[in-house]
Amino acid sequence: MVDSKSGIRETGLAAHRAGVQRLLSSYRAIPPDANVRLAKKTSNLFRARAKSSAPGLDVSGLGGVISVDPDARTADVQGMCTYENLVAATLPYGLAPLVVPQLKTITLGGAVTGLGIESTSFRNGLPHESVLEIDILTGNGEIVTATPDNEYADLFRSFPNSYGTLGYSTRIRIELEPVKPYVALRHLRFTDLGELQRTMERIVLERVWDGIDVDYLDGTVFSATEAYLTLGVQTDEPGPVSDYTDMDIYYRSIQHESINHPKTDRLTIHDYLWRWDTDWFWCSRAFGTQNPKIRRFWPKRYLRSSFYWKLIGLDQKYDIGDRLEARKGLPPRERVVQDIEVPIDNCERFLEWFLDEIPIEPLWLCPLRLREPANPDHETAPRPDHETAPRPWPLYPLDPGRTYVNVGFWSSVPIVPGEPVGAANRLIEKKVSELDGHKSLYSESFYDEDEFTLLYGGDHYPQIKKRYDPDSRLLDLYSKAVQRK
Numbered sequence: 001m002v003d004s005k006s007g008i009r010e011t012g013l014a015a016h017r018a019g020v021q022r023l024l025s026s027y028r029a030i031p032p033d034a035n036v037r038l039a040k041k042t043s044n045l046f047r048a049r050a051k052s053s054a055p056g057l058d059v060s061g062l063g064g065v066i067s068v069d070p071d072a073r074t075a076d077v078q079g080m081c082t083y084e085n086l087v088a089a090t091l092p093y094g095l096a097p098l099v100v101p102q103l104k105t106i107t108l109g110g111a112v113t114g115l116g117i118e119s120t121s122f123r124n125g126l127p128h129e130s131v132l133e134i135d136i137l138t139g140n141g142e143i144v145t146a147t148p149d150n151e152y153a154d155l156f157r158s159f160p161n162s163y164g165t166l167g168y169s170t171r172i173r174i175e176l177e178p179v180k181p182y183v184a185l186r187h188l189r190f191t192d193l194g195e196l197q198r199t200m201e202r203i204v205l206e207r208v209w210d211g212i213d214v215d216y217l218d219g220t221v222f223s224a225t226e227a228y229l230t231l232g233v234q235t236d237e238p239g240p241v242s243d244y245t246d247m248d249i250y251y252r253s254i255q256h257e258s259i260n261h262p263k264t265d266r267l268t269i270h271d272y273l274w275r276w277d278t279d280w281f282w283c284s285r286a287f288g289t290q291n292p293k294i295r296r297f298w299p300k301r302y303l304r305s306s307f308y309w310k311l312i313g314l315d316q317k318y319d320i321g322d323r324l325e326a327r328k329g330l331p332p333r334e335r336v337v338q339d340i341e342v343p344i345d346n347c348e349r350f351l352e353w354f355l356d357e358i359p360i361e362p363l364w365l366c367p368l369r370l371r372e373p374a375n376p377d378h379e380t381a382p383r384p385d386h387e388t389a390p391r392p393w394p395l396y397p398l399d400p401g402r403t404y405v406n407v408g409f410w411s412s413v414p415i416v417p418g419e420p421v422g423a424a425n426r427l428i429e430k431k432v433s434e435l436d437g438h439k440s441l442y443s444e445s446f447y448d449e450d451e452f453t454l455l456y457g458g459d460h461y462p463q464i465k466k467r468y469d470p471d472s473r474l475l476d477l478y479s480k481a482v483q484r485k
Contacts, residue, residue, distance in 0.1 A: 012066035016078060019061025020143065020170055026058035027141050036139065036473045038168065057137075062170055063107075065089040073176045074132065079109030079169035087273060095176040096269070098124040102276040103305040109169040113162055115396060115440045117339070117366050117406050119216035119232065122204045124177075125371030128160040128393070135171040139469025143170060158464045161396035161456065163441060165477045166468050180234035182241065183216065183272040186262040187254045188229045196227050197348045203231065204344070204367050204403050216272070219365030220254055224355050228254050229365075231262075232272065241266045246300060249290055250275045251282050251362065280305045282362060283410050287311055333412035335444070336360060336424050341368070342437035344403040350435055351407070358424060364408035370400050395457040395477070396438060404437070422446045441481040452478050 030036055039056030059080045066076040070093040077086055083097070084104035090096055097108075101116035110116075111127040112134070124130065133147045136155060146152035146159070159166060186209075190196040199209075200219065207214050209231055216232030242265050244250035256263040267275060279290065287308065288294045295303075326332070336358065342350050344367065351363065370393075398404060413424050420426065426446045432439055438455060439445070447455070461477060 012064070012076070015061070015064065016066050016171060019059075019078065022058050022061045023137060023170065024141070024143075026055065027137065029055055030057075030473075032471075035475055038164070057168065059168070066171065068093060068095070068176075070095060073178070074173055075176055076171060076173050077108050078171060080107050081109075082107050083111070084274075087270070090176055091179070091270060093176075094178055094180075096179045096273065097127070098130040098175055098177050099127045100273045101127070102274075103280070104274060104277050105306045105309065108172055108174070112169060112172060113159055113164055114442055115161055115339075117368060119218040119230075119366060121366060121368035121406070122217050122403070123207065123215075123369075123371075125369065126160070127174075129371040130175040131156075132173045132175060134159065134169050134173070136167040136169055138167040139473040140471065141473075154464055155468055157392060158395055158457075158460070160393050161441065162477060163480055165474050165480055166464065167474070179269050180236045181269055182235045182237065182239075183232045183267050183269055184235050185265040185267065185272075186212075186231045187256065187265070188231065188262045189256060189259050190227045190229070191225045191259060193221075193224060193227060193348045193351050196221075196229060197344065200229055200347075200365070200367055200405070201344050201403060203229070204369065217367060220251060221351060221355075221363040221365060222255070222361055224352065226255070230254060234269070235266075239266060241268055241271070243271065244275060245271070245278050245303065247292065247295060249279055251279065277305050278303050280308050281364060281408070281410065284308060286411075331414050331417070334415050334422065334424050335412050336428070337410045337443045338425065338428060338439055339406055339408045339442075340428070340432045340437055340439040341398070341404040341406050342432060342435045344405050346435040346437070347405040347407075350431065350437070353431055354407070354409070354428075357427065358409070359413055360409050360411040364406075366406040366408070367403055368398075368406060369403050370398055372400070394460045398438075441477075445482045447482055449478055449482075452482060456481075 026039070027036065037056045039058055062078040063080040063082070063085070064078050065081055065086055066078060068075045068089055073095060075086070075090060075097075082104060083100055083106050086108060087096060087100060099111075099116060099118050099120050101111050101118055106116060108127070112131060116127040133145055134156065135143055135145050136159065137143050138155075144152050144155065146156035148156055155166065159169075188199070190199070196219065200217070203209050203214050203217055212231075213233050214231045215234050217229065219227065219229045221227040242248065242253065244253065253265060254263070278284075282290075284290060284303070289298050289303065340350075347365075354363065355361070416423065422444055425444055429439065429446060433451070433455070441456075445452070453461070456477060465476060
């Protein structure tokens, strides 16, 4: 049994090298005239994936943690490693990734080449901002190591939001931050969305509320007159904790009547990080699992997002939902599963519009800012010494020093006869652009090519695409995110 840190790392590196060789062999087996794709059976995307008869990239050996360095507070992680496995490897050291997306099956590589976000994003930005270096299999079949300041720095900056159109990560070195064993929560109720917006903006800037530090910040909107901000602070004080992995449902625990007195709660750091996964936020209600009579007999091991994904896959394959709607004499439904970002000063306007126009609730709120150099007034993970400003990320341009709010909504609405395909999603896209925002590309998109280019990279994208995928072995971003060829 290997018990030294260097020995564990060597063992991890040996397994990693074998996984990389398997990946390269699978790349060489793909015909030159076929698009290169992953041979994954599962995905966290809510848009159709293009079908191909050609073999895909074998990433089966790239799903683990290579090593954790508790002294340097870094981890070397394979691209297909899930955050569930990553957190399991870092928590024993009292460390966690700077941003841990909400669902256990999201991979580190997916969060970096796509976009991930969570309640630390108001102080730590997005997952790709804590990346120190990354090994990428590019479209031309080469693996390069990209860092912020080496010869592949342009690829490093362009990789976020490229969704596999510039290459696939094989190894990522990330920063970690110390965490304490527990998280104490305060749920603040608001009956006015303007007051919620102003309070959220103040907390983002000051990172304190009512004399208590705020390490975690997100929100839940049930209606225009019932909304909450949840403030979390790390603590090492022992005591009773709540459990939302069985009969109790986390998002329902947030609700309370008092405007003047926040409701409080405590979770272990592990259960806090995965508080949304048991019920996939609130989406598990579509499967009946929030009905106590059903939940009591639902196997606990299936109360998790990975199992709900399998049910979603069956629905997409056999149109189960629309068939059930037809039996009730109801029209089919349009899937509206999106995360958008708007500047915080436009948050109230977007929420009011959405609640008036789109029959979906609740909504999730998550403020974010591009990660900044360490502020001596705040306990936050500092950037490397040579960096003095936020990094530019050209494929998802956010303004440094500006606060944004991610709004997540995941449900469906009835299709109105005569309306174009994706009518509700198109309406949302138009409103988000009007409010100077963007949306993530993990779900359906309906932009025309000119608007898409303006929003996601402009003239920069074709230049970087030409350098790292000169023969177009990978789909381009518009084809993958909108056209779904």
